[in-house]
Amino acid sequence: MAAEAGVSQSTVSRALAGDPVVSEATRARVAAAAAKLNYHVDENAARLRTGRTGTLAVVVICRPDEDIKNFNPFHFALMGSVCAAASRRRHETLVSFQGAADRLWGLYQEQRKADGVIVIGTSENPEAWDYFRNLAKEGAHLVCWGSPHEDLDWVRSDNVGGARMATQHLLDSGYRNIVCIASQTSAQRQFKERYDGYAELMVEQGLEPRLVTFEEGLSRDEQGRRAAVELIRSGQPFDAIFACCDEIALGTLRVLREQGISVPEQVGLIGFDGIRAGAHSAPPLSSVEPDFQTAGEVLVDRLLSVIAETPETKPRVPVRLLPRSSSRR
Amino acid sequence: MAAEAGVSQSTVSRALAGDPVVSEATRARVAAAAAKLNYHVDENAARLRTGRTGTLAVVVICRPDEDIKNFNPFHFALMGSVCAAASRRRHETLVSFQGAADRLWGLYQEQRKADGVIVIGTSENPEAWDYFRNLAKEGAHLVCWGSPHEDLDWVRSDNVGGARMATQHLLDSGYRNIVCIASQTSAQRQFKERYDGYAELMVEQGLEPRLVTFEEGLSRDEQGRRAAVELIRSGQPFDAIFACCDEIALGTLRVLREQGISVPEQVGLIGFDGIRAGAHSAPPLSSVEPDFQTAGEVLVDRLLSVIAETPETKPRVPVRLLPRSSSRR
DNA sequence: CTGAAAGCGCTTACAG
DNA sequence: CTGAAAGCGCTTACAG
Incomplete structure (x- = not known):
């Protein structure tokens, strides 16, 4: 790839990352070579190096053994809105539906799979909420909707x-x-x-x-x-x-x-x-x-500010x- | 971490991966050390090394500019079922909702973010289906539900x-x-x-x-x-x-x-x-x-067999x- | 503005 | 059964 563009690996990386320090001519050459070779940055390597994942985990809490078909459509829409809002902010979303107490899992940050977690869903699963509450206490970046606990960082209508x-x-x-x-x-x-x-x-x-x-x-x-x-x-x-x-x-x-x-x-x-x-x-x-679009955006923005350690956006979503x-x- | 357990880095890796070659005593020591230090494998490094991501991308196609609130609940349930089935098979799911023609994106494999893609959603977005059809033609691992094209690898009721x-x-x-x-x-x-x-x-x-x-x-x-x-x-x-x-x-x-x-x-x-x-x-x-649980499983199994290059599971989901x-x- | 080099944290032949 | 070493593909100081 570097050979194709006639520049060093470093320059390829900078050009593709949009570093303003590279000259316009070089950037164009690199872009052309990338297109020709169908080259794409290996995100695993990039993430390993930078420590950032550009990914948010979205955990949807169900009742244990709940049939997905009977799942509350409100939470589906909220989840969709979160995914859309994250995408607008250039983040991927890793989604999971969690119900059974023995299959709860939220170590996304620890495994470097995500930078933080949004937890939404039914209040009627106390084990699940306790689990994620503990995660938050241990310092995980976590924002939620629907928690029965006041001490989690929440967003509500x-x-x-x-x-x-x-x-x-x-x-x-x-x-x-x-x-x-x-x-x-x-x-x-x-x-x-x-x-x-x-x-x-x-x-x-x-x-x-x-x-x-x-x-x-x-x-x-x-x-x-x-x-x-x-x-x-x-x-x-x-x-x-x-x-x-x-x-x-x-x-x-x-x-x-x-x-x-x-x-x-x-x-x-x-x-x-x-x-x-x-x-x-x-x-x-x-x-x-609630304004669903705003709901997703408020959740995502709040999580991003928690990650950046500047939490401030207000956690209420307008309704109509x-x-x-x-x-x- | 290796120091804590008193073994080499290689052995830590093998013990945690469950390699049967490590002795039971060593495995226990490593597990104890991991628990004590709250150590978790950095998945980015592991994925970089192995080339496998253990992740499936789930793309949900909407009509362009569709309000997520009016989104077809059938497709929500299908998506949930896919996520649950993937989770049972120890895979993460990277979910996105895509509608607008200028924001279509499916280069998950190229960026090493996922091993394959499941595309579900409305048939009423020809640009989106054309986009993913091209991806499949270029060799992406892709299975879909709802495609208007017969030449994509599909699963249906x-x-x-x-x-x-x-x-x-x-x-x-x-x-x-x-x-x-x-x-x-x-x-x-x-x-x-x-x-x-x-x-x-x-x-x-x-x-x-x-x-x-x-x-x-x-x-x-x-x-x-x-x-x-x-x-x-x-x-x-x-x-x-x-x-x-x-x-x-x-x-x-x-x-x-x-x-x-x-x-x-x-x-x-x-x-x-x-x-x-x-x-x-x-x-x-x-x-x-349709049997929603089976629908997710058939989609995921078919994608996994496409990835493993042994496609065979049959693509019809039973109904009641x-x-x-x-x-x- | 660009390049050479180090290093992120793993896994896996290879050797013992 | 275990360890030393190489290397996956990036990003980013550092030097020029």
Whole structure:
């Protein structure tokens, strides 16, 4: 390769790396030779030498033994957004789906496979989160989304703002007796934040916030179903529901329909997350969704600043209202 | 590290690689030292030396400028399944989402970042498929799912078998006037295979296959809507529809409902792919889905055998019927 | 602006 | 069973 271009190995390296010190003529000669020989830099050698990998690991946490087909589409979209954002910043992404406690693995930096790790996924896998929390304590560069632990470096949606939007939207649609299906104690910290946003606005409006909660450990759909059954059985009046996530909202919606309660006429309903299935339910489900593109960018930028040891970007991702028929009357 | 264990660098390497030639005592000593010093092999150096990366690149093709949020969930699940299968075979996966024609990139082997590439995604991005087809022609190790080209090394669902299952299921439910919404010319080759399976069984049963087709370039949902409008407007009698994919089926379903045609009572409906949104539609959509776990494994095994230059595993993934209410009367 | 040389951290013949 | 040595293909001070 050096022979083809008639220069030294050092110059080839500098020319290809875009070092401004090489003359334009030389760069062109090297580029031509590289094209002719179909030469490409061996990244392993380059990484060995420089110590940088230009790669980020993306770990997606699933429930143990979860079927990938039933995997939360929100996390898929978030993962896709992270990969796209990393690519825009010229980084590769090493993706893995991890669930089983005995197959957790995150020693990417130690093996020099990546410069840092982004961990996203379900809060419902405590072993996995403990594992990555320990990694972070030992100094790994790590940023996450969905951790039940506050002491990991996290990025989240603007849950309070989004919950206020959802609640305000129900009020604007004329509903007054609004209850919230959520949890104050769920490992999913976002649920509490969303309840707080709802409660905050209700109080400001002189209305009484009411929380309907659910059992841990069931599927989101089942949690939504049971909360709805519970709410109806309690006999307390309600004309709208803000559910802390779309999958719960869809479970709730099915029960309302089965019970002959019409949505949105008798009861308005809105969820949170903006999952696709919400667009196909009957009626289509209103929701609040994070700006996915920004979500990936904030995660990647934050990790890059952690790696560069200048963390500062702010960790909240803006959300937008997604009004559909389930909340319009 | 070698000093800590009291052996040479060579022996450390052999012990950690599990070379059976090292004595058990030595291996234990090395393992203890590694644990104590938190030592891990630098994979870049190992890869530089051996020339193997133990990594597969997974390229997911999107439509240009597609919002990741609207990305086909089937392809997400397939990608997840590929990553999981690779992980079980001790390989890392380097994932990228590629859409824009000017940002296509697949020189993973050339840069020694991966041993081969799995390309999956939408058929509706001809530039992308041309790009990867050229790569394969130049000798890259490449296996794909969804390519419009027959000359790439592909893996697909058992589309003919699945279409027969779907059709047989409609017949078993008592429907007779079954039409098929599909395309013989779509870049999505699977659509033709599914039509063929349907037509094959219809003819065997002495029934007349009838194809309703759709325009290229629209969203799947819109294609389904228009096909349904067209079918109704034609006035020809039908009591069941087999749609060549779920997203089209869901568009069709919406039109049937809007026109006051009850599903499954007046018309039975079944799709293909088993996407999640199908479980949430009203009524829930029957479908045929590939075995996702097997799909990932077949893709990975085929790529590994291409890399090892012993390609042979068979490229069809089994499917199963997913009967739901849209086709039961 | 360019080249000669050192060295990143491994693996693997080769020798013993 | 173990060690000394070579070398994978880069990048980067250092010198000119």
